[in-house]
Amino acid sequence: MNRRPSSRYSELPMRVADNRMSLVNATPQSKDNVFGKLNIPKPQSGTSERRTSFFGKGTGAGNQRNSMFGSYGGSEKLKDPRPLHDKAFVQQCIKQLCEFLAEREFPGSITVKSLQSPSSKEFLKIFEFIYSLLDPTFQLPTLKIEEEIPKMFRDLGYPFALSKSSMYSIGAPHTWPQALGALIWLIDTVKLFSSVRENDLLFSDFSDGSTEIEEGVEYNKLLMDFTCDAYNKFMQGADTFEEEEADYLCALKKLYNVDENLLEAQQERHSMLMEEVERLEKESHTDRLMTRKTEKFKLQTDLQNLQNYRSKLESFRTNLENKTAGLSEELEAVDLQVESLKQEQARLQNILENQKFTPADIERINRERNELQQTVNSLSRSLEEAQQLAWNEEIALTKAKEGVELKLAEYHKLARKLKLIPQSAENACGHDFEIKGITQFGPGTTTHYKTQIQNPLKQMLADVEEDFSRLSNMKLSLEESVEQVKSNIADKTNDLKQLKDQIRRLDEQLEHDVQEMAHEEEKWAAEMESAENHKRLLEKKVMDGYEEAEEQLKAAQQQYHLVLQETKEESRTVANNLTSVLGSAVNHLTIIEKYMDDQLKRLDKVNSEVIREDQSAIKQLKEIVENFISRANSS
Structure with missing residues (x-):
């Protein structure tokens, strides 16, 4: 059970550089026809890396080659082979990123112009959206973003290094191309993950035989034979495999019943269409489809804003109508009161005209009226101050109640999400974690709720940590x-x-x-x-x-x-x-x-x-x- 396949590394330099990792992780920009041209990279000279193989030991003409099948695990940093400092390539990557975000309905306004030098906030928003396609429960960390994002890329298997300092100035001309290349690689990872998730089986050889021929035994046998022949020839010292490629191409054509005439016609049509696309791109330097999609998204956003504004106006009109009805009722009551005061004034005027007063009585009455008026004025000012003070206290009390109700609503929301409320919930365990309305609070209510809620929650946290450690050990x-x-x-x-x-x-x-x-x-x-x-x-x-x-x-x-x-x-x-x-x-x-x-x-x-x-x-x-x-x- 503890044996491992023996391997022996070559002590001589390689004649062909190992560029498999660069081909796997580089973003493909064009797709060749599977029957028109084999997508096999031409070997390049180099002496810096070594090849290994899981096929076993093999000897060549004057040297030995050996490799271990698997992902990149070296300690040295790989150099990104993509031309990230080429403006044309960067523009193509930006266009691809815009198309991907528009296709996946990115919740924001993103254009080619805005991605020329985006801000750190926009980059974090784009990274969170793309990463959520891999993990729907992902939430962007709030602390040490400049360390967490490169770590996430390393965990996903991104073969090139992202420096911590590049996260501070993400939109700078010397840092944005590396970050853009990482986002393009992440997009390719999302596409690959989606294509694998859509299939029921990863390896078609273990299926019940109901799959298509591309995923059948015949295709896998041809591919394995071609790989074995080419690898054996490579281990014998060869660097080119033109005969094996030609035989493999002929076998594929026989397997798929390829019509050469139809294939040539399709290639000619493809070249004509590509020329037409290049001509149209030269005529219009802007991407009309992307522009239309952006305009459509802006119009949808404006429509949503108008609908929200309309609903707010309707609610405001309703409030105004209610206030108008109340003011009308108050006006009618005031009119009735004015009418009664006029009648009282006429009655008092009649009394004043009918009775006789002496000048001393009139002076006394005027003096008493002035004193009473001063008393009324002073009492009115005192009443206004008291009302203003009561109004300020009521506003402060209302704000405090709103804050308490908001915190209480957040607590209840989180408790319902964790299934702690009501008392019969799944995770409540018979405990009552619900806090009643703020009107029922008293002097000892806070201490009571702390005793009622904190102790069961601490016990539940301890149980959850114990279950988590047990499941981790099992995993x-x-x-x-x-x-x-x-x-x-x-x-x-x-x-x-x-x-x-x-x-x-x-x-x-x-x-x-x-x-x-x-x-x-x-x-x-x-x-x-x-x-x-x-x-x-x-x-x-x-x-x-x-x-x-x-x-x-x-x-x-x-x-x-x-x-x-x-x-x-x-x-x-x-x-x-x-x-x-x-x-x-x-x-x-x-x-x-x-x-x-x-x-x-x-x-x-x-x-x-x-x-x-x-x-x-x-x-x-x-x-x-x-x-x-x-x-x-x-x-």
């Missing part, structure tokens, strides 16, 4: 089991390859023995022919020793039959030996294949259990989110 053990199974599969694959090599050598030996037997039969046929010629000569000279020639002929025939019988016996013995050896090899190969199938079934079972647990966790999270959304919509 680590399962990952170790998967690694061991993968190691066993690799070992058995190497053994199977060695057996196939032995079978191939036995086939070659058998063919060589058959050729030797045919050569010996030709030799004996020639001897037979010479004997018959000699017989004819003896018949011509019957009179010159017929009896002696007849005896020599009989002796030669007996010797021929004896040699022929020995030759047949040796051929039968060799055939029986080869049959037994081939039968043993086939039986051993069958046993190994059965063992590998058992290991694969066991691995699939372990993976299915892990996936089932992850799906159950994801299902619970989805139920929590749906419950929260439904409650939020209902509220």
